[in-house]
Amino acid sequence: MIKKYFLLQYKLLKRGIADFGLHPLAGITLAVLLFTAISVYLFRVASYASYLYVLSATALLFSLSEKERNDFLSIIFRTRDYYKIRLLENIILAGPFLPLLLWHHCFIEVFVLATIAVLLSFHRNNSSVFYSIPTPFYKEPFEFIVSFRKLLAGFIACYALSAIALLNANMNLAVFSLLLAHLLCVASYNEPEPEFYVWVFKKNPKQFLTEKIRTGLIHSQLLTAPLLILLSGWFSDHILIFLGFQLLGACYLVSMITAKYAAWPGKLNLPQSLLFAGSVALPPLLLVTTPYFIIQSQKKLNSILV
Amino acid sequence: MIRIEHLSKSYGKLQVLNDINLVFEQGKTYGIVGENGAGKTTLFKCIAGIEKYEGTITADIMPVKDHTGFLQTEPYFLPRITGREYIQLLCNARNTKPGDVDAKNIFNLPLDKYAMGYSTGMKKKLAFFAIMLQENRYFILDEPFNGVDIEGNIIIMEILRELKRLEKTVIIASHIFSTLSDSCDQIHLLSESSISRSVSKDSFSMLETEMKEKTIRQHIGRLGLR
Incomplete structure (x- = not known):
């Protein structure tokens, strides 16, 4: 069941890349190259790169905790499978950020990111539904x-x-x-x-x-x-x-x-x-x-x- | 008044609407009925100018789109936008002012909460409420009663009567026949891409009986319930 879910996600990813106008393999290769190039460049020019790295990964992990998506997953999967899927998703998403952190001996950042990935697999962003954040843009929303x-x-x-x-x-x-x-x-x-x-x-x-x-x-x-x-x-x-x-x-x-x-x-x-x-x-x-x-x-x- | 002449619409080889000719007069309410997939929503999108089509659609005030309040079957709300902001956005789009929204909030909607957190019925009420504040001349209401509670339905029915009094032109699609028979002056039956029948108020009950019989004969029997 879990394997089928990830295969479906892979199929959806390939469709998304195809809609973008690229062959899926070329798209994935391009994404890997771009991610690597940006990461290497970031660590070369910025002393605070490791913090930005953890911040970026956390923002991405948060996006997977979106309430409606998680409600849907928890409805269709058994509780144990749901948590397995969420944990695996977070590991897959945080995974690419870890090698460069390890390479630069940022062990604390690795530990922090891994902990965030595990903790966020139990989290749902549901608070936003119950109150609204005021903004200065209400006249032209x-x-x-x-x-x-x-x-x-x-x-x-x-x-x-x-x-x-x-x-x-x-x-x-x-x-x-x-x-x-x-x-x-x-x-x-x-x-x-x-x-x-x-x-x-x-x-x-x-x-x-x-x-x-x-x-x-x-x-x-x-x-x-x-x-x-x-x-x-x-x-x-x-x-x-x-x-x-x-x-x-x-x-x-x-x-x-x-x-x-x-x-x-x-x-x-x-x-x-x-x-x-x-x-x-x-x-x-x-x-x-x-x-x-x-x-x-x-x-x-x-x-x-x- | 909105006049539709020889309207046809296809998606590739699939003909959805074929040579539709209709007149929607000022101050009258019209119902459009038909099975799921009959083309009601496509017809509405053509009238509203969202879809391209063959044929002509004219009105006493042009362009139709700038004077039409369009309630979609499943209204979409931007993420993290409150009910109040949605109303403001729709009024800004038509250069109108919503006025005292709290005083006008007859559906008692929680306007300062995010619309995406609303129930299905509340979303429908919000979308309906917003187009009422746009000062439109024409209204296209695609399933306005779906998911709305009884109190909400009563309010919508009363608003429809008020729109009639204000000489607005209203076109409604609904699968709940009683809501149409109570509010419409004429009902058009959309079937197999064309308007197969147009029925005036005095024949509504006959149309309903015919539709029921057809449905029971063609569909329920096939289910083979035991």
Whole structure:
């Protein structure tokens, strides 16, 4: 029974990769290579890499503790099998993070991550249903309402990282925390919404996109501006660098919003993902990719907005 | 008024709607009945402008989509959005103001809790409540009574009467015949991709009897219950 469950998960994973436009084997190989490259790079450039590593793995493990998913699993499987599945899932997910931690002799982090993986296999994220986290976005509720609540821990981590950067006068970490906050804002536009949530707007495609970009920029500034002010005040000699990254974050956001609707109602396909990822790595490309995404998104939205 | 002329819709080789011709007049309520998979939801999506189609759909106020409140069979709610925020979102989308939502909350919904934590009936009530606050001219209600408790059903029926008084055009799909016979001026039977019958109020009971007999004859007998 458990084996069949994991075989089904593997089949679903392969379908997901195929939907992305890749052969499953190529997709898995690419994912392994990317994960390894990012991990090696992280440990090479950042002294705090092991903490980020544990944090990232924990965030992923939390996503498996989602209540509805666990309710479903516990209904269809016997209690013992359910816990076995949850434990195995967490081990499989945390597993890839362990070799590099061991390689760098981060034994405490290995112990902490293993403990978290085991403990979270008994955990269900059910508290969110009973109370709502207040946000400053209630007047225009959409992407940022959802992502603020979903990624709250991430935003808190950004502010914590910036505090560490201030205490240690670590300029690189300060820039990283600001950029990370912007990337979390960009992640707000990761999931395409169902057709109804576009159809319902009394706007043409141009007005719709303009409104989405305007709201996105205002809301992202609300989340990142305190960080910018704090860091610019502390590292006042480097204020232009922080302003530059703030502008870059805004450009990433505009590009992501337009890319999202260029792919809508589906997710970003491989060429679109590569274009966006290329623009993130090489920002001057944004001057080409963003107008391209705008044209594509207007074409897509034309089918439902008039 | 909404006028549908020669509406057809196919998914690949599968013809879902074939040459539909209907007129939905102002101030009247219409029922659409048909078996599961008959094409009711597709028809609604075509009217709303969510699906592309062949034929024409015109209305006295165009575009239809900007003046239509669409209640879907299974309303989807964004994760971690409260009832109040959902209402605000839908009103923002139509440039309307929801006003004092607490005072208008006749379904007694827990508006500050996440909608994903609502029961099936509460989700339906929330989606229904939100489109009522959008100041729409047309309403498409796909199974508005499904999962809703008795008190909620009574309230929805009263709202339908009020919409009629306000000269709104309402189109409803429901598998509960009594809800349609109580609220509709005309019922259209959608069968095998086409409108096979249109029945006025005085013939509703006859239609219900025919549908019951057909169902019992064609389906229940096959079950071979012992």
